[in-house]
Amino acid sequence: MKQVKLWFRQALSCKAKSIESNGSAGCKSMQPAFLLSKIMCFDDLKSCHICPRECGANRVSAPGICGVSGTGVYLTRAALHYWEEPCISGTNGSGTVFFSGCSLHCIYCQNREISVGDAGTMVSVSKLSEIFLSLQERKAHNLNLVTPTHYAPEIIEALTDAKARGLNIPVVYNTGGYEKAETLKMLAPFVDIYLTDFKYLDSSLSKAFSHAEDYPEAAKSALDEMVRQCPECIFGEDGLMKKGVIVRNLLLPGHVKNSKDVVRYVYERYGNRVYQSLMNQYTPIGRFPDFPELERKVTKREYRRLVDYALSLGLENAFIQEGDTQKESFIPPFDGEGVLC
Numbered sequence: 001m002k003q004v005k006l007w008f009r010q011a012l013s014c015k016a017k018s019i020e021s022n023g024s025a026g027c028k029s030m031q032p033a034f035l036l037s038k039i040m041c042f043d044d045l046k047s048c049h050i051c052p053r054e055c056g057a058n059r060v061s062a063p064g065i066c067g068v069s070g071t072g073v074y075l076t077r078a079a080l081h082y083w084e085e086p087c088i089s090g091t092n093g094s095g096t097v098f099f100s101g102c103s104l105h106c107i108y109c110q111n112r113e114i115s116v117g118d119a120g121t122m123v124s125v126s127k128l129s130e131i132f133l134s135l136q137e138r139k140a141h142n143l144n145l146v147t148p149t150h151y152a153p154e155i156i157e158a159l160t161d162a163k164a165r166g167l168n169i170p171v172v173y174n175t176g177g178y179e180k181a182e183t184l185k186m187l188a189p190f191v192d193i194y195l196t197d198f199k200y201l202d203s204s205l206s207k208a209f210s211h212a213e214d215y216p217e218a219a220k221s222a223l224d225e226m227v228r229q230c231p232e233c234i235f236g237e238d239g240l241m242k243k244g245v246i247v248r249n250l251l252l253p254g255h256v257k258n259s260k261d262v263v264r265y266v267y268e269r270y271g272n273r274v275y276q277s278l279m280n281q282y283t284p285i286g287r288f289p290d291f292p293e294l295e296r297k298v299t300k301r302e303y304r305r306l307v308d309y310a311l312s313l314g315l316e317n318a319f320i321q322e323g324d325t326q327k328e329s330f331i332p333p334f335d336g337e338g339v340l341c
């Protein structure tokens with residue numbers, strides 16, 4: 001594994017704010033039995049409405065649109081990860097858990113290897129809790145749950161158990177942004193940082209690229225809930241985020257306008273209360289006869305236009321990628337590290 005790379009430049013005013021340093025910002029005390037009975041239970045999986053697809057699948061016996069079924073959790077990797085934004089990766093790395101399956105199915109998916117529901121290895125909830133704790137033991141700065149929503153009931157149970165056993169690092173909810181506010185409300189006692197994509201404001205694009213015409217409305221409502229839970233970004237003296245919201249904006253080739261619209265929307269609604277992360281690392285994965293622009297990388301000029309626009313709005317809290325990040329891969333090997341042992 002490569003050592004940490006500062007592939008982002010943290011722009012302008014990152015105002016570090018100290019918090020009580022018990023390591024877990026904003027975690028309210030919990031009563032596990034109450035949470036499990038009142039918030040979300042495995043019966044939800046018999047007619048699943050966890051994500052905006054609301055496909056109603058009985059996941060105990062058959063997969064939903066996200067591709068996930070059964071009573072276990074499929075993981076492809078649980079390891080220290082150094083390629084998130086600097087306030088997440090720090091120097092030790094982020095304790096990243098990659099879940100299989102996804103409800104979005106973007107045609108250009110950068111993680112297609114694991115976006116199918118049964119990729120990787122199935123683990124129990126108790127094993128998942130052990131994995132969370134083992135990442136803390138490895139000195140991860142935080143626990144980073146990647147594409148977690150379809151496993152929300154299992155994650156709530158595993159976090160309840162792990163926190164009762166001493167998990168106290170911040171929990172990062174790393175999502176594509178296609179979320180139901182109701183589900184996020186149930187996760188509020190457990191999540192400290194939302195690291196969320198905001199992929200589209202144009203529903204014709206979300207329909208064409210992610211088969212989700214309702215993505216813009218779902219993402220807006222989800223982001224409102226995230227900011228309600230984390231109304232400002234809080235950093236420790238070490239510069240690491242302890243609580244807050246980071247909105248990621250992956251620039252797609254030929255679609256600068258979409259990304260500009262997202263930047264403007266997020267800035268006008270939340271100002272500098274959230275961080276925006278402008279990403280240029282789109283990697284083409286194959287042929288797209290209907291969308292040939294997706295067969296190339298983003299140009300430097302396209303990215304520069306987006307960055308200049310963001311700065312012209314007055315955006316102060318942002319992460320900007322520097323150098324030749326387009327030539328590099330930030331996708332780790334999905335080799336079962338941290339899961340198979």
Ligand code: SF4
Nearest residue numbers: 048051054055064066
């Ligand atoms: S999480 Fe999966 S099964 Fe549940 S509503 Fe979404 S796509 Fe359907």
